Amino acid sequence: MADVDFSKLPHTPMYICQETLLEKNLQLLDRVQKESGAKVILALKGFAMWSTFDLVGHYLQGCTASGLHEAKLAREKMNKEVHTYSPAFKEDEIDEIARISNDIVFNSPAQFHRYYDRVKAINPNLTVSLRVNPEYSSSPVDLYNPCGVYSRLGTTIANFDESLLDKLDGLNFHALCEQNVDALEGVLEAFESKFGSYIDGLKYVNFGGGHHITRVDYDVDRLIEVIRAFKARHNDITIYLEPGEAVGWQTGPLVASVLDVMHNAMNIAILDTSAEAHMPDTLAMPYRAMIRGSGEAGEKAHTYRLGGNTCLAGDIMGDYSFDAPLQVGDKIIFEDQIHYTFVKNTTFNGIKLPSIALWTKDDRLKIVHEFGYEDYKNRLS
Ligand SMILES: *Cc1c(COP(=O)(O)O)cnc(C)c1O
Numbered sequence: 001m002a003d004v005d006f007s008k009l010p011h012t013p014m015y016i017c018q019e020t021l022l023e024k025n026l027q028l029l030d031r032v033q034k035e036s037g038a039k040v041i042l043a044l045k046g047f048a049m050w051s052t053f054d055l056v057g058h059y060l061q062g063c064t065a066s067g068l069h070e071a072k073l074a075r076e077k078m079n080k081e082v083h084t085y086s087p088a089f090k091e092d093e094i095d096e097i098a099r100i101s102n103d104i105v106f107n108s109p110a111q112f113h114r115y116y117d118r119v120k121a122i123n124p125n126l127t128v129s130l131r132v133n134p135e136y137s138s139s140p141v142d143l144y145n146p147c148g149v150y151s152r153l154g155t156t157i158a159n160f161d162e163s164l165l166d167k168l169d170g171l172n173f174h175a176l177c178e179q180n181v182d183a184l185e186g187v188l189e190a191f192e193s194k195f196g197s198y199i200d201g202l203k204y205v206n207f208g209g210g211h212h213i214t215r216v217d218y219d220v221d222r223l224i225e226v227i228r229a230f231k232a233r234h235n236d237i238t239i240y241l242e243p244g245e246a247v248g249w250q251t252g253p254l255v256a257s258v259l260d261v262m263h264n265a266m267n268i269a270i271l272d273t274s275a276e277a278h279m280p281d282t283l284a285m286p287y288r289a290m291i292r293g294s295g296e297a298g299e300k301a302h303t304y305r306l307g308g309n310t311c312l313a314g315d316i317m318g319d320y321s322f323d324a325p326l327q328v329g330d331k332i333i334f335e336d337q338i339h340y341t342f343v344k345n346t347t348f349n350g351i352k353l354p355s356i357a358l359w360t361k362d363d364r365l366k367i368v369h370e371f372g373y374e375d376y377k378n379r380l381s
Contacts, residue, residue: 046244109161129170136190176210248339274308
């Protein structure tokens with residue numbers, strides 16, 4: 001990881017996406033494209049920092065959107081392929097979605113039948129697909145398991161409707177979350193055993209997201225083999241992967257400052273950020289964010305509970321230890337805070353949203369957006 005000096009930022013909190021690290025991820029994803037023949041598109045749900053989309057679009061084929069707003073952003077800021085899926089499309093949005101998308105993915109046969117003629121009339125070049133549920137779940141967390149019991153995401157084989165086969169261009173599944181290629185192989189086995197007989201008349205199969213391709217221990221060569229073998233079994237059919245997290249994975253920190261230090265049976269530091277508002281998956285997943293230079297509680301000489309600057313009692317990042325006592329003004333660098341963070345942020349408690357910045361390839365800090373009172377106010381009346 002490039003060790004940039006974040007101690008001289010003009011203000012905090014700030015997300016800083018490091019262009020070099022982002023490009024490294026994109027180059028690895030591009031290797032997957034080149035060596036496997038698959039197309040990779042960015043899932044905006046996990047990473048939508050559109051000031052980087054010239055760079056992203058240089059390597060990837062476009063975006064996958066989860067509805068009208070993401071589709072508009074994809075068309076406006078990357079303007080390559082736009083694939084739009086929604087658990088259910090709305091009457092008052094579907095026409096615009098059809099106009100700006102290349103591909104629409106319906107979640108159920110009912111939605112497919114409701115909108116198929118309408119979207120094809122608006123955009124005859126549109127490809128139309130169905131999301132299926134392979135009912136294979138190895139996802140580590142229920143909150144992020146699209147194939148769990150009673151899942152609303154995708155059509156199970158029992159609910160499949162063969163009458164739409166002659167209109168169908170593709171099948172999509174999305175069944176993984178931060179997983180390696182062995183999990184994909186399990187999903188593919190379930191997918192092909194259930195839906196395999198429908199594949200050969202199609203233009204493409206979309207393997208969804210959750211492939212943790214850019215994580216150091218991901219077996220990229222095996223992924224390439226698996227995709228090539230799938231294509232070989234199915235007339236060289238086009239394959240899409242649509243990772244979100246893998247694009248933004250380890251591309252930069254959230255930098256915060258210590259505002260106060262106190263003691264209540266243990267040492268506590270209050271930061272100018274919030275787990276609840278700015279690092280939501282640390283509470284939802286939950287997981288412990290890494291802090292540069294820190295250790296587990298008790299591992300180094302000075303242990304603190306780090307808390308956010310909101311009134312929520314549970315707005316806590318965790319317990320961390322440091323070599324030296326924390327002082328007001330010290331910078332706390334939360335690693336890997338570029339995906340699934342500012343796409344989910346809230347202005348809860350009126351807390352200021354962190355600025356969004358780019359650390360450019362030529363080692364300059366470029367602050368892309370600063371937020372203020374208006375961003376809070378405009379969402380409330
Ligand atoms: C969330 C999601 C993705 C991206 O998942 P990552 O875990 O960020 O790679 C892709 N496709 C669909 C349908 C999704 O819901």
